[in-house]
Amino acid sequence: IVVAGRLQDVQAWAGEPGALTAISVASATGVEPEALAGRIDRVLPASVTAKTGEQAAADATAETADAIGSFLTPVLLAFAGVSVFVGAFIIFNAFSITVAQRRREFAMLRAVGAGSRQVLLSVVVEALALGTLASALGIAAGLGVAVGINQLFQALGADIPVSGLILAPRTVLIAVAVGLGVTLLSSLVPAVRATRVPPVAAMQEGQTLPPTRFSRLSTAAAALVTAAGGASLAWGIVSDGSATGRLLYMGVGALLLFLAVAMLAKFIVRPVSRVIGWPLERIAPVVGRLARENAGRNPSRTAATAAALMIGLAMVVFVAVFAEALKGSFSGAISDSTRADLVAQDRGSFLTVPQSATWADVWGFKWEDGGSDELLAGLTAAAPEKAGDAAAVGSGDAAPSGSGGAGSAAPSRSSDAVSVAPSGSGDDPITGGVLLEAQSAAAKQHDAGDTITVTAPSGRTAELTILGFYRDSMVFTGMITGLGTFAALDIDTAAGLTWVRTEDGASQTATQKTVQQVLADFPTQDVMTKAEYLDMIGKQVDQILTMFYGLLAMSVVISIFGIVNTLVLSVHERTRELGMLRAIGATRSQLRRMVRYESVITTVIGGILGTAVGVLFAYLIVTQMGGDGLVFSVPWLQLGLFMLLAAAIGVLAAVLPARRAANIRILEAI
Template identity: 35%
Template sequence: MVRAALRNVFAHKARLLMTALAVTLGVAFVAGTLVFAGSITGAYAESSKKSFDHLDVRIRPVVGFGELGSGRLLGQETLDRARALPGVSAATGTASGFAALAGRDGALVGEGWQTQGANYPEAGGARYPLTDGRPPRSEREIAIDHRTAERTGYRVGDTVRLSVSGPVIEQRVSGVFTTDDGNVAAGGTLVLFDTATAQRLFAAPGRYNQIDLRAAPGTSPEALRRRAEAVLPNGTEAVTAAGLAAEQADVNAGGVRMLGQVLLACAGIALFVAAFLIVNTFTMLVAQRTRELALLRAVGASRRQVTLAVLAEAATVGLIASAAGLAIGIGAGAGVRGIVYTMDSTLPDGPLVVGAATVVAALAIGVGVTVFAAWLPARHAARIPPVAAMSSVHAPATTRGLVVRNAIGAALAASGFVLVVAATTMVDGKGWLGLGAVLLLTGVFVLTPLLSRPVIAAAGPVLRRFGVPGTLAGQNALRDPRRTAATASALTTGLTLITGLTVIGASAYRTTDALATANLRADYVVSMVGAGPLAADTERKLRGLDAVVASSPRREVQASVEGTNQTVVGLKASDVDELLDLGFIEGTFTAGETAIVDAPTATAKGWRLGDRIEVTWPDGVSAHLTITGLYDSSFDDGVKTDISTMDRHLDRVADTTVFVKTEGGASEATKRILREALGDSPAIRVQDRRDLVDDITGTVGIILNILYGMLAIAVVIAVLGVVNTLAMSVHERAREIGLLRAVGLDRSAVKRMIRLESIVISLFGGLLGVGLGVFFGWAVGELVTVLGISTWTLVLPWGRLALTLAAAALVGVVAALWPARRAAKLDVLEAIHAE
């Protein structure tokens, strides 16, 4: 039986080619993703380890939202106590923060939040070896890293423009140093100042953002960390070098990891689509080999042996295709990695990583999907009775079997539909929505043979306009509804996702525009590139301009609210009504020891207007704030207080954004005035409402285009499925086609018949995909509304939906090219005598 299975594989290699190609593409997608992501992530991990070779433990502010975390600073007394701890061989204070360096063209160098500044330590020669020049010694001097020097062309003695959370300053380059810092390797920049200047810019005179400890021989980093906890001020923490390296590697590789997850999800979709092709292929092979399989049963083969024989064929095809896919995937992963390195030389160097897990996963997925998809056809083959060998025609599916199938499909589709609709009303409905979507899709796929009859029959009047070829095409598409359904379902999967993304993208654009219009009353929002902190005097400088009529900073700090750590936001209560529409339900925003809370949080906590909530600030001081207002959370949720209440508990005041309202509204002239007031810094963004909308929707558009490109592989596999089904159908109907030719149907008519059949099947799959995609797009929008975006508006982009259906028809035309040509070239006499 094994030999027979292997012979069948090679005997039908042409008919199995498309199946093997589909599996190869899916496995290559998986393997290439794993190789690329593993190589880049590994390089980041190694680079991050080098970033912290100079320390064993770091004392720093508690990490929270934003760059400053708790905002706590460390004084000289903490440094002295840390230096005196048992097991400490060295202790160094570091003052660091956001520092944006402008290139020769005036544009920002680096990747926004990765553009860092710090002090050149006393033992800087070991940590930052100089390749040229000397360390900075005055407030007008800086040293820059060698990667930045190479990118910008800056040399010792050059004057550069620099922005540290505010206006531009000009500094002279005194030296160029080398560093293994992972942030620099990730594409950022590192600028070093003398210690006094760095403290003034990033912390406060005589104070540091962090303290690095080196363990003496015989003291482990973990033991030193525990000892350091004894000298920690409130709002700070001690972390080992290993923990810091893991954090940095995780952040730097986060984008690659997320991309890898998306790629793997798309690869899974591609393999799912390939499963339909595999099922179709083996179903048709079994049908075409009815006599052969029945004869095997007649000479003594058991049902189990026949099943295993078909599965062995599938496993052989899967193994060959997976091996080819693995090889292609490794090559693709290496190629993409090389292209990325060429485009971005800032990535850390590292070897190509092809782990055993990648090899095993690729082969297991490819073989597993192929064997699993072939199981139903194999089971069907085993049930062929020996007597079928006498007529070589196996009995069609029974009415009872079709009723059971349709009942199961209806139950799955109905339960999935109900679950999706119910999930749109739940705050925690994401998981239920996903489960409902899977059930609904599965139910529709099971029901597709039933759905295909009325839908394709409705196309009859149009097909009849093409004469006999059109009529025959409709009949052929309805001849085997299961085959038509399996072929169309592959295309349905890809178009469902594409349509859903299209609806969500169009709705997100409209919603973002509405949100900015409804909630933002300010004319401008000022922020740092990469969400870095703005200087404390940014709002003061803007408020002093004649054109500005109202302004407020937005400050964030990690605090304990009623025993729960969370972000507390500070705004200027006197101006906030002119700048933001928070949608107050009760009360208002007032200055003093007060707070406002979004309604969902207040409901969940049981808070009411007039209640007093305890807040413990980063300096350890506790205060009771009176709730004076409850507001809608569609713009920005959480606990908010007046900045005057917050600032007295902060070592360093910094803003995430500044809202500005100007006389006469937004204009290019006013925007230019605001920029000039802030020193025309390349690191500061001054955006009006349209800029904000374009910024967000532009990002959404980029993400959607990437996903469209990734999902294209699923559509390509669906095309292969249509090609394979039509090609095998032509082989199966060779006698019929020969008879049609004999009674007068010419070659062009035969081609037209195959093309129309392909278009009908593709359009059927396209209609299902567009319908399901619109429904899922609506469901996601409803869920977003429940989660707090009350301005979400469903938008149906009719033009793009029509384009999707046109693309489905084009798929049918392209897929039919080879089968139609093959059918037209059949020899009439040989076809008539074909078995």
């Protein structure tokens, strides 16, 4: 909302009469902007700086870039990394199949004098060529997607820069390097396998490639990868390091565990295929059994194909379960700890409600996040006991700088909701005192009656006596003090959030209308019931969830291409087998159904693995964050929908391969 008005009116609305946030100055003809800025700067207070328009624009651009770079860029890169990781499985699977299909070609090369290194080099060069082409296409497609997203945001009215997208040279170099590196690494094992078969043996009909030394050691390697991934993930969860460092450890651990699951999945493909294929056999006995046997014929190939889908679905499941825990825990904390019936919340504008516009019993709440302290808008069940009153809170910055000895004797309190016995009369019963979150206070060895020193950005300090403790860390995780303390520390006491309790027997609807009338001069304030407020919080979480789903959808789409690619190559590999089935009476419809069932079995295996891994990751994270009020909760309906999505992906991915299988000419195939 943009509010225009007379200067004195805007200052009054903002609660800052006589104050200005910025002054724009136009220079006269012939006056250099730098010289004018210097002259103005000399007469300004030390806390105010004069800048040229060019400097101000550059600073604003830099601030925007820093804000985007510090949050959005790492998030987007993380999701891009997931997509690349999924692509690595697809590349590995594709090269494994093509190398197996060309074993006689490689044997012929060996028979006419080519060495094993030459065969290896030919596969590697082929991989590099494909990687280069794919990287170029990926850069072009990525730029096209960026342009499309930019146009979409502009069409939706989003306030984003419209000066054009920038494709920096380093972006191209990094993209090509990643594309070539992933393709090369994914093709190395299949390339080595191409050199393992003696020429004469490989030229025999039906000869298969022998297992490599790596495949024989795959179980031990998977165990080592599992241990390393688990250790990295655990360290990221329990360590006390920086948030960036912990996320890095957790990300590396998750990738290693994904790799370990993919390596071990081949051992469960056959038994799981039998379970998934059982209902398919009931529907179509012969076709269902053939599909089940084909899915379990090459467990490593099926596992690698399913792993690509597993990664994407695991991330989707993790986000869904974590969001469910977040919504449920926050809603439960608000419902259990807040006795208010109505909430008036500011929509983010500077136009907050001044203290003079609120009722009595105005309290301030200080949240603590690690070593950084912020005063945020909010209130808990410590709303005034007197019915019909309202409580509001302010915002500002302050930090505890130390603690003193025992002060006046105060009762030690620890309850699920904030509870304090007023030590005196008046509208602000805890000014000069403070309530601490119980877990944080215990970690810092604070006792009731101790004093702590709080320092504000202005440099002012205040000695506060610890009155008691509370445990509702989902709502508040730091200190609670009175707005009188805010005023003493020269901290703004304007309220952005107001909680209102209705009188016993009073109509909540009528009270809501009354509050709306009281706040009529503050158009950015939304007056809601507590249920509406919780619903708004849930919708905000759902919006973030939708954004994450959109980003993760790319990895799922990539996995679909991988499944299609694997099925097409598999159909080509089994051309004679499919032709024989047609020769002995199988219809085109039966072949299409067989390939479709085979695809569904593969994707459901990926869905089961992805759901299990995603729920496990969410359980570990949520359980570790239990001290912050999160409670583990599983959205069973969503998980069921994800499994149906996996089956639907199988049907969709099988359309082209099934058609190719059905159109095989019998005589040519045999």
